[in-house]
Amino acid sequence: MNAPTRIERIPHWPQMMTRKLAADYCCLSEAQFEREIIDGRLPNPVKLGGRDHWHRPTLDQHLERIAGAAYDWRKDSPLYAER
Template sequence: MKRSTASRYCDLAPAKFLAEVAAGRLPLPVRIGGEDHWDRAAIDDDISRLSGHASDWRKDQPGLAA
């Protein structure tokens, strides 16, 4: 999806969406047809990770704190 769609999907202003991408909290775009596009599944994965709902491999490792 293009930036405007991706930012609406995340309920963020376009500038804030790009700031989150630059901070590494949301995924980088891919170039398709000479334009930036975002993968919805990648956005969903990053939001799940940020919210703590993503699986954490560390929880199953002895001696590692999650």
């Protein structure tokens, strides 16, 4: 049996997350996570205890906005055309 992944070990994500944990939450590498912040698609961190943290509900809001703007390839596919 394989050891549980970092994500599987966290049944309830905390409200405030470090960069590594926030990147894991978004299923991104830290470099990908940083690029999304620079592009303005994900929020900037807040300081907590002198370190950068991300607020999970704010991340969720940004992720919902990204998902809502996602391209749905099925609408242009003849396989999924309305009959």
